[in-house]
Amino acid sequence: MHLLPWVFALALAVTCMSLYAKLHGARDALRLCEVENQDFREQLAVANLAPLLSIQREIQPRLSEFELRRLQRKGLINPVFDLIQDLARRSDLIPAEAFFGGSMHIITGETYVLTDRWVLAGFEDGHVRGNLWLEYDVDQSGNITWRVLGWYMN
Numbered sequence: 001m002h003l004l005p006w007v008f009a010l011a012l013a014v015t016c017m018s019l020y021a022k023l024h025g026a027r028d029a030l031r032l033c034e035v036e037n038q039d040f041r042e043q044l045a046v047a048n049l050a051p052l053l054s055i056q057r058e059i060q061p062r063l064s065e066f067e068l069r070r071l072q073r074k075g076l077i078n079p080v081f082d083l084i085q086d087l088a089r090r091s092d093l094i095p096a097e098a099f100f101g102g103s104m105h106i107i108t109g110e111t112y113v114l115t116d117r118w119v120l121a122g123f124e125d126g127h128v129r130g131n132l133w134l135e136y137d138v139d140q141s142g143n144i145t146w147r148v149l150g151w152y153m154n
Contacts, residue, residue, distance in 0.1 A: 061112055061113070061114050061115075063079065063080065063113060063115070063116060067079075067115065067116035070116060071083075071116060071138055074138040074139065074140055074142055075138070075140070075141055075142020075143075076138060076142055076144075079113070080113045082142075082144075083113050083119065083136065083144065084108050084111050084113065084119075085108075086144045087106050087111060087119065087121055087134070087136075087144075087146065088105070088106045088108050088111075090106070090146060091103065091104050091105050091106065091123075093132065093134065093146055093148055094106070094123045094130075094132065094151075095148060095151055096123070096128070096130050096151065096153060098125035098127075098128075099125060099127040099128055100127050102125030102126045102127055103125055104123055104124070104125045105123065105124065105125070106121050106122070106123050106132075107121070107122040107123060107124055107129075109122075110122030110131075117135055117136065117137075118133065118134065118135055118136075118149075119132075119133075119134045119135075119136060120132070120133055120134075121134060128153060128154075129153070129154045130151060130152055130153040130154055131151065131152060131154070132148055132150075132151045133148070133149045133150040133151065134146050134147065134148055134149060135147045135149050
C-alpha cells in the first residue's frame with residue numbers, strides 16, 4: 001500500500017521533467033523564430049524601399065533650358081557633365097578627414113546639379129561617406145569656382 005504513492009510521485013516527477021524539457025525546447029524554438037522574424041522584417045523593409053529608390057533615380061533634378069543656355073554661354077559645353085567632372089577633381093573641397101589611410105573623393109554617381117547655383121555631392125574614402133552642399137559660379141571664360149555651404153557625414 002505504501003508503494004502506490006511513491007509510484008504516483010515518481011510518475012508525476014517524470015511527467016513534470018518531460019514537460020519542462022519540452023517547454024525549454026519550445027522556448028529555444030521561439031527565440032529562433034523571433035530572430036528569423038526580425039531578419040525577414042529587415043528584408044521586407046529593404047524590398048519595400050526598392051521601388052521608391054527607383055522612382056527617386058527617375059526624378060533627379062534637372063536644370064531648366066534657360067539655366068543650361070546661360071551656362072553654355074559662359075563656356076560650359078555640357079554644363080551638368082562639366083560641373084560634375086570639375087568637382088570630381090576638387091577633393092580639396094571635402095572638409096572631412098579620411099580614415100585608415102584612405103583619401104576622400106567626390107562620388108560622381110551621387111552628385112546632383114540642383115540649380116544653376118547649387119550642387120549636392122556625395123563623397124567617401126572607402127570607409128566613411130558624407131554629402132556636401134556647394135555653391136558654384138562660372139565666369140565668362142568658363143572657369144568654375146566652388147564654395148562649400150554645408151556638409152555632413154552619413
